[in-house]
Amino acid sequence: MIAPLPLDATSRSASLAGALGVGIAFGWCLERAGLGSAPKLMGQFTLRDMTVLKVMFSAIVTAMLGLFWLSWLGVVDLSHVAVPPTFIGPQIAGGIVFGAGMALAGLCPGTSCVAAATGRLDGLTVAAGFFAGVLVTGLAVPLMANFYESGARGAVALPTVLGVAQGTVTFVVAAGALVAFALAGRVERAMAERARKVHS
Amino acid sequence: MSARERAYADPYLAGVALGLVLLASFVFMGRGLGASGAFATAAATTVQRVAPAVASSNAFLATHLDAGGLLRDWLVVEILGVMIGGWCSAALAGRLAVRVERGPHAGVSPRLWAAGAGGAVMGAGAVLARGCTSGQALTGGALLSVGAWLFIAAAFGAAYVVAFVTRGSWT
Numbered sequence: 364m365i366a367p368l369p370l371d372a373t374s375r376s377a378s379l380a381g382a383l384g385v386g387i388a389f390g391w392c393l394e395r396a397g398l399g400s401a402p403k404l405m406g407q408f409t410l411r412d413m414t415v416l417k418v419m420f421s422a423i424v425t426a427m428l429g430l431f432w433l434s435w436l437g438v439v440d441l442s443h444v445a446v447p448p449t450f451i452g453p454q455i456a457g458g459i460v461f462g463a464g465m466a467l468a469g470l471c472p473g474t475s476c477v478a479a480a481t482g483r484l485d486g487l488t489v490a491a492g493f494f495a496g497v498l499v500t501g502l503a504v505p506l507m508a509n510f511y512e513s514g515a516r517g518a519v520a521l522p523t524v525l526g527v528a529q530g531t532v533t534f535v536v537a538a539g540a541l542v543a544f545a546l547a548g549r550v551e552r553a554m555a556e557r558a559r560k561v562h563s
Numbered sequence: 564m565s566a567r568e569r570a571y572a573d574p575y576l577a578g579v580a581l582g583l584v585l586l587a588s589f590v591f592m593g594r595g596l597g598a599s600g601a602f603a604t605a606a607a608t609t610v611q612r613v614a615p616a617v618a619s620s621n622a623f624l625a626t627h628l629d630a631g632g633l634l635r636d637w638l639v640v641e642i643l644g645v646m647i648g649g650w651c652s653a654a655l656a657g658r659l660a661v662r663v664e665r666g667p668h669a670g671v672s673p674r675l676w677a678a679g680a681g682g683a684v685m686g687a688g689a690v691l692a693r694g695c696t697s698g699q700a701l702t703g704g705a706l707l708s709v710g711a712w713l714f715i716a717a718a719f720g721a722a723y724v725v726a727f728v729t730r731g732s733w734t
Contacts, residue, residue: 378637381591382640383640385587385588386640386645387645388644389584389645389697391648391652394648394658395580395652397571399649399653402665402666402733405733408723408726409734414571418575418581421574421578425579425582426585430586438590443593446706447699447708447711449708454693454717456691456717459718460688461684461717466723467725468680469681472689474696476598477649478664479646480646480650481650482653482662485674489681490682493689494602494606496685500686501690502610502621505620505622520707520708521709521712522707
């Protein structure tokens, strides 16, 4: 059997049960890491607490290496895994706008749901604001259709664009993560040292 | 933090666990994680109820109505799971409490205004980028999607610039 099972071969109820299970595990991991808390998340951007980088980068590397090996072993057919399509200009502009909003909000959409579910009213407010932002901007998409559809490259991956093997990019990203983890530890220690000097 | 609250997990342990959840989703569901897509489906469903013609003629909203019902949408059900999972984890660790979390130098009212405004700005960004930190950064990042890595660089860069300006309220 080659995974993933084509979704049309499984029933919708099985797919939705899977969605619920994946969501529960996802929410559990975010809450355990402390990412349902805005002050914890903002530590990343004030350089006091690099938890966001450590969690996200280790998750990306774990899933990336897992997929790479499972596809090498012939267990997973990568052509059946949905890769988000690339739209160069909109994703750079959207990323800048999203990042600015995230630093204001102190949470991202997924973590705002965890924050709201665990009693944080700031999380509930972020989620409500996010819904309003998606609704209004979604309604405005026809007004900026040219930009919205610009830079379309399809489901293109880094190895294709860079003209190197998938294994090479996989190795570079994993090695980059190890370097980032080492730097994150250094930055945290330097900032703690500075805070100690200021207070003494 | 009250005395009953347990410390958070090691970030690398939580990260590897999250990566295994993402990997399991790829292998068994053929897709990764998401969050903003659930909000987009909720927004599209709202517009459809009020003005069906507006929803069906809008390229963005129409694509989020494919499932044919809020609770039939994969990401909506997944996000309900996120809330259940987050609640269970916090309950078992003594971390459930109604509160407004904010920096040591921010009042409740400014914090909530920033939360709502920041959320709305993020919403605009997520529509343009076709995803957020879950659907683009985590999922697309692990799949080595070009757009996802552009999104990661742009979002983190902008967040550092804004946080530098507002750092006084968080530290």
